[in-house]
Amino acid sequence: MESIVFFGKGGIGKSTLASNVSALLAAGGGSVLHVGCDPKMDSTLALMGRHIQPFSDSPGPDPEARLREFIFDAPVKGVRCIEVGGPRPGLGCAGTGIGVMLDAVRDSGLLEKDGYTAAVFDVLGDVVCGGFAAPLRRGFAKKVVIVVSEELLSLYSANKLIKMVENYARNGVYLAGLAVNAKNAAGVRTAAEFAAAVNTRVLAVIPRDPAVAAAERGRVPAVLASPKSPFAAALRGLCAAIRAARPGSSPPRAMSDREFSDFTEGRPPAARPPAPRSVLPAGRSGSSRGLAAAFTRARMKPTGLEGGQIVCEWTVPTSFDWGERGQGPAKGRTSPRGTLKIVIAPAAGSRDGPIRLSDWAVCFYPGQAEHQARGLGEELAAAAAGLAGFKYAELTEYFGRGGDHYAKISSFSERGNQAGPFGTLILPHMRLGQWQRFIFPPGGADLRVPQGAVMVEHGDIECRFSCCDNGALNLFRERPGLAGPGVSSRCPLLPKEEAHVMNTDFGALDAVRGDEALISDSLDRAARLAGPGGLVEFYLSCAPMLLAGDTGRLLERVKEERGVAAVQLGSDSAGLSERPEEEPGAAEPPGNCGSILPGFASAKAEARAAFMARKLAAFKGVKPSVDVNLIGFGDCREELAGLLERSGLTTASPGKDLYASAARGRLAVLPAPDAALCAAFSEAGLKWLVPPAPYGFAGVRAWLDGVLAALGRRTPAAGPAPGAEKERRALALAAGRYRACFVVSSEELEPLAGGTLMGGVPVLPVVLEAGFGADLLVYAPDPAARSAAAAAALGLGRKLGARLRTRFFSAPAQLDALLRRPRAMKLVYSDARLDPRVTGAGRRPFSAALFEPGYDGALETVRRLLELCECDFR
Secondary structure, three states: OEEEEEEEOOOOOHHHHHHHHHHHHHHOOOOEEEEEEOOOOOOOHHHHOOOOOOHHHOOOOOHHHHHHHOOEEOOOOOEEEEEOOOOOOOOOOHHHHHHHHHHHHHHHOHHHHOOOOEEEEEEOOOOOOOOOOHHHHOOOOOEEEEEEOOOHHHHHHHHHHHHHHHHOHHHOOEEEEEEEOOOOHHHHHHHHHHHHHOOOOEEEEOOOOHHHHHHHHOOOOHHHHOOOOHHHHHHHHHHHHHHHOOOOOOOOOOOOHHHHHHHHOOOOOOOOOOOOOOOOOOOOOOOHHHHHHHHHHOOEEEEEEEOOEEEEEEEOOOOOOHHHHOOOOOOOOOOOOOEEEEEEEEHHHOOOOOEEEOOEEEEEOOOOOHHHHHHHHHHHHHHHHHHOOOOHHHHHHHHOOOOOHHHHHHOOEEEEEEEEOOEEEEEEOOOOOOOOOOOOOOOOOEEEEOOOEEEEEEOOHHHHHOOOOOOOOOOEEEEEOOOOOOOEEEEEOOOOOEOOEEEOOOOHHHHHHOOHHHHHHHHHHHHHHHOOOOEEEEEEOHHHHHHOOOHHHHHHHHHHHHOOEEEEEOOOOOOOOEEEOOOOOOOOOOOOOOOOOHHHHHHHHHHHHHHHHHHHHOOOOOOOOEEEEEOOOHHHHHHHHHHHHHOOOOEOOOOOOHHHHHHHEEEEEOOOOEOOHHHHHHHHOOOEEOOOOOOHHHHHHHHHHHHHHHOOOOOOOOOOOOOHHHHHHHHHHHHOOOEEEEEEEHHHHHHHHOOHHHOOOOHHHHHHHOOOEEEEEEEOOOHHHHHHHHHHHHHHHHHHOOOOEEEEEOOHHHHHHHHHOOOOEEEEEOOOOOOHHHHOOOOEEEOHHHOOOHHHHHHHHHHHHHHHHHOOOO
């Protein structure tokens, strides 16, 4: 089946050419589906003789039934038409509508079922975005025809469209050529020069013919209305050229912005490397062995992946004279003399500067770009040409075949701060990136969901199944008691709404038609729940962040009409760590929502602090009746409250109203700082405290001493229950047979003494108190780092009063050998669940999730660790 897509600048004549080509393809006895992909919905006018109802109006879940309802038989024999349509002007996203319709075509198998011999897509070409590229991205259209004139903006748009075709070459898409709709012979020459500059061809020159205007007024194809016209003859030639078009051995290549500027101003183009030919036998891809040999021949040694970009050490040719061209490598370069770091990345993400080869490009690593100007750019291009026969996906197989490569390199990732020709590098912590990372500190300060607030999440509720492990609507919710008393566990639960947390379930049709009515209804419902003076938090998730309507105006309306405070925030799928705002002992804590953007996080903290301060102000003048109000301690609240009472203090009982309970206490005690709640307490004049975390016997005593001191009490802190100290000593005797290991960098050594790295839990001090030995495996990539790490480890041991056995590593093989060596080393700390680096070495991974607060919690923690040590997992 022929699949053809027409692109070009608006008004260039795409719809005219596409509809006439469809008529000619059908005249040869074919069956053609003509697809109009422009929200103006004018592509099918000449074929249908009228406007047709667009697919964007289609309701219902059955894709095939929806399609068939909006596919119309044209008066032109053999042609059927469908218009994608779009939203009302200014609302929704027409590009999304194209994707929705094409998904329906694919899911129904309609092209195959109905025996079409050709499909012609007429696509808006001014907007080079993923939505309007859907026929290429989803693999429907293979041949691309770009309609151009001699005008500057037409050629500029065509150059961008060629870049788009390059991006989707992996789907079998290729540029058939250009259809030139020029005013005169000089314009035709300009278009032909452009075609040569981008390494493509002119398929046909379309003359200006009055027969076209006459046919369009009659809403019929000109090739049928005036078959002997010059236009009809040119279109028959265009149709034949499109049918004969095949991918060339040297693909088209879009000009860079600088090259395009040189072209339009008549300057000779700068030399650039020729398009590489494959170095592999036809029909074969590179094997891992051949790939390794190709890297060796190119004098490149891949050292890792950073956000899907291959980082290599490239050995500069010995013939290169460093002295003549400069004073040696870039200042601060850590590579050996004669080697430089380079980056290989998908060409789709490259800017001007990288050397483009195959579907990838190569450049110098950020900070070493000056070598391009010193003559090494040509040397690098020549070396990289030996890899040009490999696709980018094949190059990444150097690191291991099979599986979802991009899923592997994206896990545990964070954005780096080194801007380069491919954008900001993303540095993965595990797998092929920062493989030495085992500790993943929680990000940001805690924020408490205010009691009495209502949250509206504007997004597709199904996203919770794949991307969110945080919040009330998520798939994996932290629930107590599922793995045993006091043990938090994650188990799959269906996303759900609660009284104060709702989701709009933004869908594809909302993206196409506009979502303002959906937003408005949801905000009204939330405002009714919050009541006058309440707080409504409105969250934009990924798709609505790009496609939502005028949310600011809708929020202002609900504030004015309903008398609530309303704030718009970022995505709730990641960001600040949050805890539910519950009264102690609450059976079902409310949900939580985060914010992915720092600006939104700040706005959230401010809005919540102001709201809670207003709630607390209502209790101004209330005389405190208890000493301590424990907030946010969850299941361990009962034990901690008992210890406070044994120390001579009174505590607030769980109540339904957080603000009333807080006003009755002389001191509010929190497990961690809270950007909003602490600010609200301070504004209301309430005293609050975040004492040392109550883990381990020493930690519990420090916690109690901190609370007593804050209240000015000099009574001694309560000790453990009778018999607890004896059991602790017995457990310590058993723990003395084993060692726990911590894999860290030199920067992480000092924080190990506290709990900032591990969610507020001082894991290392508690492990040492329990009687376990401790080993430190420190990542030290060079001698200077090793010296600094040795000094830091010595200081840490002195601070903790313990002997810490320290070893160093700089490569994955060294780390694996160290993890396997000491027989007594049973435990290895890792925040990655079932970490294969640990289990593969025959050790047991453990994390702060096993640690419980309080005296009883300290004993339970040691029991769990011993059970891990003594279990046989073979």
